[in-house]
Amino acid sequence: MTGETGFVGRRLAARLEALGMEIVGFSRSTGGDLLTGDLPLEGAGHVFHLGALSFVPDSWTDPANYHLVNTHGTVRVLDQCRRAGVPMTFISTFVYGAGAPVPVSEDFPPSPAxxxxxxxxxxxxxxxxxxxxxxxxxxxxxxFNAYGPGQKDSFLIPTIARQAVDPSVKEIVVADLAPRRDFVHVDDVVEAMISTIGMSGGGTYNVGSGRSYSIGDVIAACLKAAGTSKPYSDRGERRENEVMDVIADISALTAATDWRPQIGFEQGMKSVIEAQAIC
Incomplete structure (x- = not known):
């Protein structure tokens, strides 16, 4: 597994180990380099490739490096899997752009934002x-928009949750309240990934909850989970090429594997708030 020390990778590794599988990791934090290193594939039965540069705002200031690591790094992983005869699951992202229908299926033409x-x-x-x-x-x-306990503080939902539980914060402030997103809990993402083990031929599939929620919905759910009430506002900051509403059509993966998301929106936000309270 590449990226096993990341947000989704840690959760996936723990779940696979709980299922009795042996995990061999390869990540930057443990000395692995997608651009120069060789994956330890001897005896491997499946590769999950999660390793990537992933923070969207940084990609605008360093697009060449994002392409080098995320694209060429993936080519190197693919080629090593090819030579070793090991199947692979690649973790991609929302690639459809502002003109995508709601919900959007995998056959809609991509237009990265x-x-x-x-x-x-x-x-x-x-x-x-x-x-x-x-x-x-x-x-x-x-x-689509994966979230859950353990996500970096720089991401939206941890930022909201941190403000919700902090008694010194009197008002929750975000960049923009307008966008709606398909938020899918990390544990549902993990189960979707596991469902691809043994999938013959592969394919391309959306992973989401099948619903969209506004940023205001997120704030309200976090405040409810925290048992508190605060006003909230935004700074009116619209990101370049912002996609205003996103819903994943998840019927293809469900048909192929029987996977379905199990963690509801409020339940998922509660898990984030509980993790913040522990911190």
């Missing part, structure tokens, strides 16, 4: 090339 999504789409193309030309079993999962 930021350099991070562009680098992931290019990596997806590499996955499909290796699958089509080398006969590899490669599954692409397009994660």
């Amino acid at each position: 930021n350099p991070y999504a562009w680098s992931k789409l290019a990596a997806e193309d590499a996955c499909r090339f290796f699958a089509g030309n080398f006969g590899m079993d490669v599954t692409v999962l397009r994660l």
